[in-house]
Amino acid sequence: MPRTLLTHLTMLEGGVPVPSQVLVADGRIEAVSRGRSAALDGADAVRVDLGGALLTPGLVDLHDHLREPGQEDKETIASGTAAAARGGWTTVCAMPNTVPDPYNPGLMAELKALIEASAVVKVLPYAPITVGLTSEELVDADALVDAGAVAFSNDGKGVQRAGVMYDAMRAAARHGRPIATHAEDESLMRGGVINDGHRAGELDLPGITRLAETVQVVRDLAIAEQTGAHYHLCHASARESVRALRRARADGVHATAEAAPHHLLLADEDIPGDDGFYKMNPPLRTRADIDAVIDGLCDGTIDAIATDNAPHTAAEKDCSFRDAAFGVITNEHTFALLYTVFVLNGRFRLDQLVDWLTAAPARAYGLDAGRIRVGGPADLAAFDLAHEAVIEPSRFVGKGRNSPFAGRRVLGDCVLTMVDGRTVHSSLDNTTDRKDQA
Numbered sequence: 337m338p339r340t341l342l343t344h345l346t347m348l349e350g351g352v353p354v355p356s357q358v359l360v361a362d363g364r365i366e367a368v369s370r371g372r373s374a375a376l377d378g379a380d381a382v383r384v385d386l387g388g389a390l391l392t393p394g395l396v397d398l399h400d401h402l403r404e405p406g407q408e409d410k411e412t413i414a415s416g417t418a419a420a421a422r423g424g425w426t427t428v429c430a431m432p433n434t435v436p437d438p439y440n441p442g443l444m445a446e447l448k449a450l451i452e453a454s455a456v457v458k459v460l461p462y463a464p465i466t467v468g469l470t471s472e473e474l475v476d477a478d479a480l481v482d483a484g485a486v487a488f489s490n491d492g493k494g495v496q497r498a499g500v501m502y503d504a505m506r507a508a509a510r511h512g513r514p515i516a517t518h519a520e521d522e523s524l525m526r527g528g529v530i531n532d533g534h535r536a537g538e539l540d541l542p543g544i545t546r547l548a549e550t551v552q553v554v555r556d557l558a559i560a561e562q563t564g565a566h567y568h569l570c571h572a573s574a575r576e577s578v579r580a581l582r583r584a585r586a587d588g589v590h591a592t593a594e595a596a597p598h599h600l601l602l603a604d605e606d607i608p609g610d611d612g613f614y615k616m617n618p619p620l621r622t623r624a625d626i627d628a629v630i631d632g633l634c635d636g637t638i639d640a641i642a643t644d645n646a647p648h649t650a651a652e653k654d655c656s657f658r659d660a661a662f663g664v665i666t667n668e669h670t671f672a673l674l675y676t677v678f679v680l681n682g683r684f685r686l687d688q689l690v691d692w693l694t695a696a697p698a699r700a701y702g703l704d705a706g707r708i709r710v711g712g713p714a715d716l717a718a719f720d721l722a723h724e725a726v727i728e729p730s731r732f733v734g735k736g737r738n739s740p741f742a743g744r745r746v747l748g749d750c751v752l753t754m755v756d757g758r759t760v761h762s763s764l765d766n767t768t769d770r771k772d773q774a
Contacts, residue, residue: 337362337363337757337758338381338382339359339360339361339366339378339380339381339382340359340360340361340381340382340383340384340757341357341358341359341360341376341378341381341382341383341384342357342358342359342360342384342386342391342716342718343357343378343383343384343385343386344385344386344387344388345357345358345386345388345389345390345391345718346388346389346390346391347368347370347390347391347392347708348390348392348686348687348690349370351685351686351687353390353686353721354370354371355370355371356368356369356370356371356391357369357375357376357378358376358391358708358716359376359377359378359381360714360716360754360757361381361757362757363713363714363756363757363758364711364712364713364714364756364757365708365709365710365711365712365713365714366710367710368708368710384752384764385764386718386751386752386764387720387751387764388720388722389718389719389720389721389751389752390686390718390719390721390748391708391716391717391718392424392690392693392694392708392716392717392718392719393426393690393694393695393705393706393707393708393715393716393717394424394425394426394427394457394694394705394706394715394716394717394753394754394755395423395424395425395426395427395670395671395693395694395706395717396425396426396427396428396640396693396694396697396698396703396705396706397420397425397427397428397429397642397643397645397667397697398429398516398568398594398640398642398697398700398701399429399431399491399516399570399571399594399596399642399643399644399645400416400420400425400428400429400430400431400642400643400644400645400667401416401430401431401433401491401644401645401646401647401663402416402417402428402430402431402434402459403416403434403647404416404434404450405434405435405436405446405447405450406434406435406436407434407435409649409735410647410648410649410652410735410736411647411734411735411736412454412735413430413450413451413454413455413459414454414455414456415733415734415735416645416647416734416735417454417455417456417457417459418456418733418734418760418761419645419647419667419668419732419733419734419736420457420645420667421456421457421733421753421755421760421761422667422668422732422733422734422750422753422761423643423667423668423669423670423671423750424671424717424718424719424750424753424761425457425643425667425717425753426457426458426705426715426716426717426753426754426755426760427457427458427459427460427698427703427705427706427715428457428458428459428460429459429460429461429462429486429487429701430451430459430460430461430462431462431489431491431492432461432462432463432464432469432489432490432491433464433469433490433491433492433493434447436468437464437467437468437469438461438463438464438480438485439463439464439466439467439468439475439480440475440476440479440480441476441479441480441482441483444461444463444480444483444484444485445483447461448461448483448484456755456760457753457755457760458705458715458755460486460703461484461485461486462485462486462487462488462489462491462516463475463477463480463483463485463487463488463489464488464489464490465488465489465490465495465500465501465504465515466490466495466500466504469490469492469493470493471493471495471496471497471500472497472500474500474503474504474507475488477504477507477508477510477511477513478507478510478511481511481513485513486513486701486703487508487513487514487515487516487568487701488504488508488513488514488515488516489515489516489517489518489570490517490518491516491517491518491570492518492617492662493518493520494517494518494519494520494521494522494552495517495552496521496522496523498555498559501515501555501556501559502559502562502563505556505559505560505563505565505567506563506565508565508566509563509564509565509566512566512702513566514566514567514568514592514700514701515556515560515565515566515567515568516568516569516570517552517556517567517568517569517570518570518571518617519549519550519552519553519556519569519570519577520548520549520552520617520618521547521548521551521552522548524544524545524547524548524551525544525548526542526544526545527542528542528543528544528545528548528619529541529542529544529615529619529657529658529660530542530543530544530604530607530615530619530620530657531543531544531546531604531619531620531621531622532544532545532546533604533622534604534605535604535605535607536604539607539609539610539657541610541657541658544617544618544619546574546576546621546625549573549574549577549618550574550576550577550580553569553576553577553580553581554580556569557580557581557584557589557591560584560589560590560591561584561587561588561589564590565590566590566591566592567589567590567591567592568591568592568593568594568700568701569581569591569592569593569594570593570594570642570644571594571595571596571599571618571642571644572593572594572595572599572629572632572638573596573599573618573619573621573625573629574618574621574625574628575621575624575625575627575628575629578593578628578629578631578632578637578638579628581593581632581637581638582632582635582637585637592639592640592700593632593637593638593639593640594638594639594640594641594642594697594700595629595632595633595638595640595641595642596641596642596643596644596666597641597643597666597670597673597674598616598620598644598664598666598740599618599620599621599625599626599629600626600629600630600641600674600677600678601673601674601677601741602614602620602740603620603621603622603623603625603626604619604620604621604622605622605623606620607620610656610657611657611740612652612653612654612655612656612657612659612660612661612738613653613654613660613664613738613739613740614657614664614740615653615657615660615661615662615663616644616646616662616663616664617662617663630683633688633692634688639692639696639697639699639700640692640693640696640697640700641670641674641689641692641693641697642697643666643667643670644663644664644666645664645665645666645667645734645736646662646663646664646665646736646738647663647665647734647735647736647738648661648663648736648738650737650738652738653737653738663738664738664739664740665729665732665734665736665737665738665739666739666741667734668732668733668734668750669727669741669744669746669749670693671689671693671717671719671748671750672719672725672727672746672747672748672749672750673727673741673744673746674689675689675719675721675746675747675748676744676745676746676747676748679748680747694706694707695707713756713757714754714755714756714757715754715755715756716752716753716754717750717752717753717754718750718751718752718753719748719749719750719751720747720748720749720750720751721747721748722747723747723749724745724746724747725745725746725747725749726743726744726745726746727739727741727742727743727744727746728742728743729742733761749763750763751763751764752764
């Protein structure tokens with residue numbers, strides 16, 4: 337692999353973008369130069385002009401759904417990781433709600449072989465908490481940690497039995513692995529498809545009480561305190577859940593959390609009609625909930641932003657709320673959406689947004705990712721802050737088209753993604769170095 341000099345770019349220094357250059361060699365960062373006189377000796381390197389784009393560490397997604405094995409009509413590892421690369425993600429943690437779920441070391445080994453064969457970004461697989469993502473039989477946590485599980489999750493389903501969660505947290509605590517939960521008390525769902533509020537009444541749709549999330553959050557935080565486990569709340573959406581997290585962290589509970597882009601960008605009042613593209617779980621909440629989640633990010637109660645990217649087929653989403661699958665596509669334009677809505681209006685600082693998408697999720701899970709450092713892996717992303725782009729689902733790289741953000745005009749589109757120095761997405765010259773070309 338030739339040396340590569342990335343030039344005509346900016347990097348954050350003290351929160352401010354400054355002109356910079358980066359030299360990449362053998363898959364690692366060889367040198368970095370910042371400042372207006374930035375210059376590196378790249379005489380023998382391939383020069384890549386980034387056109388003034390902002391260069392950041394590759395984004396780190398703690399919550400992605402790659403669907404393979406078993407649901408390849410929705411997504412595959414190849415298409416899902418190509419979509420992640422399109423959005424600047426270089427490390428993704430893949431949820432285990434596949435068919436079958438990787439509940440034993442043999443299935444985990446088969447999944448890792450699929451990843452090795454077709455992923456274009458780094459994929460860290462979750463193991464389920466229980467076999468079949470039910471609330472019954474615990475997996476062998478010791479064996480699955482040895483097999484390479486980054487964490488444990490039944491994402492998409494809450495663990496209904498407190499005793500099962502207690503035993504799972506005790507097992508995960510032995511290895512320092514997170515238990516990442518989709519907090520949902522099924523007895524409180526009652527057939528709901530939308531947040532239980534004014535918009536549900538207007539659309540004549542059955543509502544989901546916010547208690548369905550918060551009851552399990554409070555329960556699981558109590559179990560985490562007792563067991564010493566690392567509890568991670570997926571897609572925090574309700575203000576009461578954020579309040580419970582804040583109190584638990586103040587009391588010393590090892591708890592982390594993520595916010596999903598859709599829960600930051602949309603409220604239930606934004607749902608235009610009975611449109612399945614807006615159906616997600618947890619559902620879109622109220623403006624007060626959005627404010628609480630934002631406050632949680634800003635004060636450190638919520639650690640990171642993760643996509644909860646959930647591709648589905650057209651038949652599963654282009655229908656009524658009552659019939660549609662839960663889930664939304666966000667990962668190809670997460671940075672651009674959040675930059676346009678929050679950074680440009682002054683609610684987030686640019687360095688905050690970059691941290692929540694890179695170093696913060698890596699810190700939460702103890703990953704060697706999310707940083708630019710000399711000698712470190714050349715996992716990099718570049719975003720065009722100057723030119724407008726339009727989100728067009730027909731041009732998505734992934735298989736899913738179920739995005740409620742179609743037609744949005746954004747700044748901050750991803751123009752380059754590199755993994756270990758290999759270009760896995762580029763709109764600079766419409767060329768990429770895929771794994772099979774390296």
